[in-house]
Amino acid sequence: MLKFIKGNLESIDGVQVYPIISLLIFFIFFVLLFWWVLTARKTYINEVSNLPLDANQNEE
Template sequence: MLKFIKHHMDTIAGIGIYPVIAFVLFLTIFMAVLWWVQTVDKRHLDRMNRLPLSDH
């Protein structure tokens, strides 16, 4: 099955850019989430943490 897919992917011109685009997109999103986790207000996280247990 993998040989079948690999053969068809090799015949498509310019397909080599897609893994690079996927990696750059993943790295960008990962770094943005990491930055958000480091800079978010801790009071906001505490409020969101208690939210499922509150009555309102």
């Protein structure tokens, strides 16, 4: 199966740049997510973490 995909991809000019771009997008996304988690305000995190509990209390 892989030989069919590899054969088709080898015929495309500049195809080697796509894995690099996808790796950069993946890495940048998780770096930004990590930065957001570290810089998030504790009050916001506590408020959001209590949302499911607040919804259950409002139904009763």
